[in-house]
Amino acid sequence: MALSIFFFLLLILFSILPANAQSYIGVNYGLLADNLPPPSDAAKLLQSTSIHKVRLYGADPAIIKSLAGTGVEIVIGVANGDLPSLASDINVASQWINSNVLPFYPASKIILINVGNEILLSNDLNLLNQLLPAMQNVQKALEAVSLGGKIKVSTVHAMTVLGQSEPPSAGSFAPGYQTGLKGILQFLSETGSPFVINPYPFFAYLSDQRPETLSFCLFQPNPGRVDSNTGIKYMNMFDAQVDAVHSALKSMGFEKVEVVVAETGWPTSGDSNVVGPSVENAKAYNGNLIAYLRSMVGTPLMPGKSIDTYIFALFDENLKPGPSFERSFGLFKPDLSMAYDIGLTKTSSSSSSQTSQSPPGGKATTSMGWCVPKEDATEEQLQASLDWVCGHGIDCGPIMPGGACFEPNNVVSHTAYAMNLYFQKSLETAMDCDFSQTARITSDNPSYNNCIYPRAGGLEIKASGER
Incomplete structure (x- = not known):
């Protein structure tokens, strides 16, 4: 009961905190489009929301500069093709830092450099062998300019890095990746950097299109799924996927390495033969995800904290290859209007906190x-x-x-x-x-007798009559 009261008070606290305190909510800012607004306009848009972090796939100087002085934290990326040169020469890594970090930092709050994106998924042995050396050289280059620890270094993984994910407590990395991952995990542990992963309940639903699976993926009421090892009942796919990653880290001896979600989201549209993409589902997933993060409940295996989560994506990207749904993940339209309202604007956040009078x-x-x-x-x-x-x-x-x-x-x-x-x-x-x-x-007060229906702000509701 004491623990429940603690979470209850914590929820009330976060319901009245200003939107810019929600530092765990991020967004991916992709550029595979020919109709995007200028970076300066996108920066103003971000400042009007409770989005506190932005992940870039590269290190676009115009975007990084536009975010200077905004307080928005920035994740930048090293292109996969740059890994060989970075791995082979520390001077190349130093030049990369001199060009992509030093001109902007600290006015632009760069917090993380992702060296490569889903390298393990590529199955390119050359890149796989050079991933860790490239990360190490970028770290050394940061340390040479006294930014070691201030800016972390990691790399992004697809969920396919797991060989087993069900039940979550049995999560483990695929055997073929474990040898290569050991060095990377040791690096992350020594530098205090996060393990960065891309969990997508949307793709889990595509492979299992039962109605109860959709509810499980959308954070909607559902029967839940019990982990047969721990007895924990999971009520949403996001928790199950993230805890599977945590279990995999634990199985390798690195359970203290922080997990960061680099990408997750839901598309608003797709081809007629693909079930799942819709504005309604995207609004449900992302809206419920944000509410869940704000609750600070955490996952069953990592309770009591919100995981830094970057929603995909800020805008639709009309030039992105692949199925049509790949081009329909945007939270906002190119004209800066909302694709759908999930309470991200500071106006809606503040208005909701003004309902406690x-x-x-x-x-x-x-x-x-x-x-x-x-x-x-x-x-x-x-x-x-x-x-x-x-x-x-x-x-x-x-x-x-x-x-x-x-x-x-x-x-x-x-x-x-x-x-x-x-x-x-x-x-x-x-x-x-x-x-x-x-x-x-x-509008009818449902309180009765001594059963008081509490509300945000913790004020009592006077009961009138019996139920």
Whole structure:
């Protein structure tokens, strides 16, 4: 119970923090398009949001310079083709740092250099052999200009680096990669740098298109999946994938190496024969992901902290090769308008934090009311929602035996309390009171007797009548 109360207070704290304090929310800024806005306009857009980090695939000087003085933290990348020269000559690494870092730092807050992108996936033995030496030379070049430790050095991996990911506790690296990875992991451990990975629940859904898998991938209510080794019930694919990576690190003796998510996202459209891409699903995935990160619950194997996560992507990239959905991951359109609203703008964040004032008469309400189950929702649907909410760090103590809201002891009553508590800790958008279309927003105060439905800000709601 004490732990639940701790998470409850932590959620309230983060619901009232300014948007720019959410340093774990990042975005990928790709350039494979011919219709992107000028970097200066993109920088202004980023400043209007709660996005605190930007990942570049290269080191575009115009973008890096445009972010100077904004406080936005920047991840830059070394092209795969540059690895051989960087690995063979420390002077080349020094020249790279002199050209791509020193002219901009510290006004532009470069925090990480990714040496190569998904090199292991390429199966190019030449690049594989030169990855670690290239990383080491970039690190030495940073140390030579007193930036060692201030700017970290890593490389980005695809999820295919794992040979096993289910159950999450049995996550392990593919045998063919383990020898090469050992040196890289030792380097990351010694330099305090993160292991950077690209988990995509979207691709997991493409390989298993059952409705319950979609809900599992979209952070929506679902039956959950139990890890047969630990007994932990996972309620979303993101947790399962990230914990599988953590388990793989642990199996190699590097469980203290931080995990950073370099890419994750969901496309808004795709070819007619591809099930999954849609604005509705993209909004659900990215919106629920952000709410989940803001909750600071963490994953089951890494609780109590948010993982730095870079959503793919800032804009659609109309020149990107591959299936059509690859060109439809953008959070924003080239004209800087939102592709869909997931509460990233500072205006929406601040407005949601202004809903905690009490109106005259002592009846506290939110700007949108309370979230309760729909009358036609089945007990099975409500039980899935109840399990999901209580498994995401929400304090469900009041609906446990002895709690003020335990009676009446039925699924409808308990789920109503849990749904509303989750809603009040969210940005209070209609999307946060959806629960797979089994919930609705009401202006009628659902509190009764001594069962007080709390709201953001921690103020009490005066009950009126019985339920």
